Amino acid sequence: MTSNWENFIKNIGEWRGSFTQISPQGEILKSTPSILNLEAIDNNQAVLFRLRRFDSNNYDSSPIQDYQQEYRSLAKENIFFNTGAFSKGTLQLAPFTEFGAEYGFIDENRRSRLVQLYDKQGNFSNLTLIREFRTGTEAKERAPLTVEQLIGKWEGQAHTVYSDLRPSETNTSYLEIKEIDNGYLEHQLSFAGQNISSKAKIAGNKLIFEQERNIREILLLPDGISSNVPVKLELRKPLFVEAGWLVRDNERQRLIRTYNQTGEWVSSTHVIEIKN
DSSP, X not given: OOOHHHHHHXXXXXXXXXXXXXXXXXOEEEEEEEEEEEEEETTTTEEEEEEEEOSSSOTTSOOSEEEEEEESSOOTTOEEOTTSOEEEEOSBOOTTSOEEEEEEEEETTEEEEEEEEEOTTSBEEEEEEEEEEETTSOOOOOOXXXXXXXXXXXEEEEEEEETTOOOOEEEEEEEEEEEETTTEEEEEEEETTEEXXXXXXXXXXXXXXXXXXXEEEEXXXXXXXXXXXXXXXXXXXXXXXXXXXXXETTEEEEEEEEEOTTSBEEEEEEEXXXXX
């Protein structure tokens, strides 16, 4: 298997795109054009990172932000998978601290990234969608994700990496999403010996899951992206946060970060699933 660093190198290149702020309700607030350069040096032993953001689509103008950094190693919480996809985020959920996660998907000349943030009171507060295209290519953006695209039977492979460095695992996953009466969807998931059934209300570009007092929402976003989070974080309860990307009409990828009842990050999972 390839190493975390080798998977990181798969993101090398110049990527032009935008950072788009999105409200917790899915409303597009503001977009900022960007250029991200990832350059490998020293026989791939180091990577030069440079991010420039602009106040217009004129990339020849002076950037409003120009951030540079050199990487020779990766933090424990930054997990890169075989495709180059990655997830990173908060290591420990704690009272009165901000909590967040970032996900990155890559497919040929496209990257799509998502950042989820919570405030210090544990309320879901902000989303940033970053749509990127390899410079010099004709890569296109995906259409906004729809409920109809999710409906069906999905079979995939889920690769899980653990924070305690135990051996990673690969499991087959089965997900069936079907529409039932009165504007609801039913999810049936089989994964690693678990069978989970849940029901979601369709509310525009949002799917709302209500289980006891816990409310979880999936936002359907531009570029085939979805954001799956609890509306409010609860201490002393296990949780997960997730992002998805519909790469093609019959192929979807998901990235999941899991935390235990003490709020400690336990694992990161990358799922590649195909619609039957």
